[in-house]
Amino acid sequence: MQNLTIEVPNMNGTDANHSVLTNGTSLIETSNFVIQGVLLTVTAVLGVCGNFASIVYFLMRQRYRRHFEAFVLWLTVCDNVLIVSAWLAFAAPVLLENFAKNGYTGYLVPWIVPIAQVATTGNILFTIAIGMERYLVICHPFFHRGQHRHIPAKTYIIPILIFALLY
Numbered sequence: 765m766q767n768l769t770i771e772v773p774n775m776n777g778t779d780a781n782h783s784v785l786t787n788g789t790s791l792i793e794t795s796n797f798v799i800q801g802v803l804l805t806v807t808a809v810l811g812v813c814g815n816f817a818s819i820v821y822f823l824m825r826q827r828y829r830r831h832f833e834a835f836v837l838w839l840t841v842c843d844n845v846l847i848v849s850a851w852l853a854f855a856a857p858v859l860l861e862n863f864a865k866n867g868y869t870g871y872l873v874p875w876i877v878p879i880a881q882v883a884t885t886g887n888i889l890f891t892i893a894i895g896m897e898r899y900l901v902i903c904h905p906f907f908h909r910g911q912h913r914h915i916p917a918k919t920y921i922i923p924i925l926i927f928a929l930l931y
Contacts (some may be wrong), residue, residue, distance in 0.1 A: 801858035808851040814842040815847070832901075834917035835894045838925075842886035849880040886928040893920060 822837045853876045857869045902905060 797858055800854050804851065804855040805859065808847050809856065810846045812844055815844045819844075831897050831917045831920065832894065834921060835890050835897060838921055839887060839894065841885045841892040842890060842928075846880055846887060848882035849876045849883065852876050853880070882928050882931075885931050886925065887929055889924045893924060 801839075818840045819837060822833050825833065852872055853869075856863050863869065
């Protein structure tokens with residue numbers, strides 16, 4: 765069996781090696797470092813700080829047992845897990861040379877991807893729960909003040925977390 769080679773002509777009329785920057789790295793490598801390494805890290809740090817501030821705010825309140833506040837609290841927890849797992853999967857191998865060279869990525873990815881999937885499912889379900897709770901508060905205020913108020917928030921949170929884990 766013969767090997768088939770296809771030559772693709774350069775469309776802009778220049779040599780293909782001109783996309784190398786002055787320090788020897790290619791434009792793709794540099795943009796990969798900037799986007800996946802730097803921008804993802806900055807975004808992750810800002811997201812974790814904002815979520816941590818939300819967690820502290822809702823835990824410091826005396827009435828955090830309300831359904832809305834409990835749902836938002838767990839939404840921020842799931843969001844933090846997702847942010848950290850995304851940073852470990854995408855930014856850490858780009859920023860930390862030993863992380864990728866020693867093969868840590870190969871060991872972590874089989875653990876990070878399912879954890880990120882559970883966190884994503886939790887984010888979606890808690891967002892839906894917040895929407896449903898807001899609907900009940902606005903459209904059916906008497907139901908919310910009557911029967912719904914005496915049901916503890918963990919009655920809704922525990923099944924959401926179990927479903928997110930099993931899904």
